[in-house]
Amino acid sequence: MSKYLPTPYIKCGASDGKCPCGQIWSKPADTPIGEIIIGKWGDKHPAIRIKEPRGIGVVVEPYMEMIEYGEIPEEVAHATIDFILLACNMHDELVAGVRKLRSQLNEWYSHELWDDDDIEALKLADQLLAKVKEQDDD
Numbered sequence: 001m002s003k004y005l006p007t008p009y010i011k012c013g014a015s016d017g018k019c020p021c022g023q024i025w026s027k028p029a030d031t032p033i034g035e036i037i038i039g040k041w042g043d044k045h046p047a048i049r050i051k052e053p054r055g056i057g058v059v060v061e062p063y064m065e066m067i068e069y070g071e072i073p074e075e076v077a078h079a080t081i082d083f084i085l086l087a088c089n090m091h092d093e094l095v096a097g098v099r100k101l102r103s104q105l106n107e108w109y110s111h112e113l114w115d116d117d118d119i120e121a122l123k124l125a126d127q128l129l130a131k132v133k134e135q136d137d138d
């Protein structure tokens with residue numbers, strides 16, 4: 001459970017949290033963990049362009065060119081950041097809640113009284129807990 005950087009994760013704190021960079025940070029580790037794309041995205045590659053003619057020569061400058069594939073609107077990007085923060089920061093509590101509900105269901109009913117919804121809920125809980133265990137074992 002401790003292979004990833006510790007939560008809570010937060011938005012970049014620059015400019016009182018209003019920085020538009022899209023970075024997500026681990027607050028306890030005080031380090032960036034990722035960056036959500038805001039705006040245009042695609043493959044970037046170095047290129048050279050002629051800046052200005054100078055005498056019989058020219059001035060060229062390197063720059064990064066992008067082959068654009070799409071664009072993520074700013075509000076969608078920030079909503080995605082919020083979703084990632086919520087999911088990551090609530091992870092441990094959600095897993096603990098599922099474990100508790102699963103054990104409560106076992107205590108409340110004898111297996112003979114389970115209906116299809118109970119069985120489905122247990123299956124979903126077991127699938128989620130198996131995925132968490134798989135991730136923890138990696």
Ligand SMILES: [Zn+2]
Nearest residue numbers: 012014019021
């Ligand atoms: Zn920033």
